[in-house]
Amino acid sequence: MGVGIEVKALNAWYGSNHTLQDIELTIPANHATALIGPSGCGKSTFVRCLNRMHETNPVARVTGTVRIGDLDIYHDISPVEIRRRVGMVFQRPNPFPTMSIYDNVCSGLKLNGFRNRRELDEIVERSLRNAALWDEVKDDLKKKSGASLSGGQQQRMCIARALAVDPEVLLMDEPASALDPVSTSKIEDLIFQLKSQYTIVIVTHNMQQAARVAEKTGFFLNGRMVEFDSTHKIFTNPSDKRTEDYITGRFG
């Protein structure tokens, strides 16, 4: 089951560029939370701070606290450990091209020394079923390379890969922006089903997508979080003028 996320006074920099300023936010467990905002507003940086991927860039820097469940991820735990608990799906599908579909899905488990073949088989099947890909690939799990699938299938395989390690939180950084409408709707259905079991944070450019899948929505602008509220309220009666301007398409 998922856990909640509590963010306090989060600041992040790329070099001298102050990309996130004083973010305060509480993300509820077992719900989908969408983050919207124009390009470059800091929403991707924000999710990358939630699994400490931000700091893999040598010029990046972070201050503040992020609590996932009971853990302060910047003080109590190493980046490697937190990334095992927090799965991430990227904007462009990034399967490992030299691995089969099977090996791609269980790569996170094998990495951590998980070797039991029977359990691996079960987990791979369950993860692929959860990612709504099982029926399409079950016949050539070990025959086909992960890169031989279509873009939408690759992205669902990447979701299965993230689910295989049974994460508490699933971060999705514009997971459907490189996909066609059919694949996009499959991914959205998937998020809809998964959010009862996982805490999902999804960054999106597509406001309809946020409205369709998320209970809570946050609006980012210029490195600050302008408004965070229930999705319904954000899209029907936002309290901030800038949010209203953005969702009605007056800028961004």
Place this chain on the structure above:
Amino acid sequence: MTDLRMPNPVAAPSRSRAEERNDSSATDAPVGSVSGEVSAVRGYLLSRGNSAGSDRFFAGAMLLCALAIFALVALIAVELMTQSRLSWHAFGFSFFYKFNVDPITHLPLFWDPVNGVFYALPFIYGTLVTSLVALCIAVPLAIGLAVFLTEMCPLWMRAPLSFFTELLAAIPSVVYGLWAIFILVPLLREHINPVLMAIFTEPGLTHLLGWTGLFGDNGLFGGVNLGLGLLCGGVILAIMILPIIASLTREVMRSVPNSQREAALALGATRWEMIRMAVLRNARIGIVGSVILGLGRALGETMAVAMVIGNSPEIHLSLLSMGHSMASVIANEFSEATSDMHRSALIEVGLALFLVTIVVNAFARILVWAVTRGAPARVQ
């Protein structure tokens, strides 16, 4: 050729259009010119005329330069073949594997120019063994260096480290040879060889692993320790091919997309696991290619090896024994080859070396090319 001539049909009509316009402007209302006169710039450009002739000349000259490469390779091959005909007719394929037996010592006799014995096996053996030793030493070092440079090197150190690695490749071979004679040979003789000999002739190990044939007095490190020999040649080659392998491996690793690294890290990989899973795995074909390219250099390397290998046409298992390589025998003996057969045999050795290095290099280039711009490492 066709695309080089492309400009001509385009240039010609555009010029005639310009002339028409020019003519009409003289009689009727000015077109595209405010004053009614042809502007200085337009007039100048029109006076330049059609440059198709000079363009064609330029294209032809460049084509000639390019074709010269093919001609050179073909010329070298033809020349080597005609010059080695004498020994080819005398020995045929047995040139590469046969040997005589010395009537007095009963040892195999491969190469005795005075008595007209010319079999090339010890040179092939020496070239292969020194190159293999070189690969065994250089490959792990080079891959380690490339991993450090692409994945973990602090920014301030990256440029100087790459610079010095490339610099190793620029040192002339003969300087490496001198350095080897004065530094490497004594170092091996005094410090390294004794340790290796002690390990490989240790009675317990010899008893346990004697069946491999690598241990004991007749094993890989048996015999007399002179410092010179196959091992020394291999070590100096290793230093010489290290920069080639390292810099190509670095290029190949750099071509692995960052999204692959992020994919591994996001799954909870440590840095080393990420390198293994995302970088080395995707780059492996290219790494093999760069290793083979290093092998190509090692096979053909002459001077440094000739200075330390010992120059005696024998075959022994021990890496401490003297040997000879294909390149070093040509360098050493060509100026003293008085008989036609001796000369011809040396050229045949050269022909064999030429063919082997061309094939090895072509194969390696294809592998590296496949990875840096082809499918295997690329996802998007």
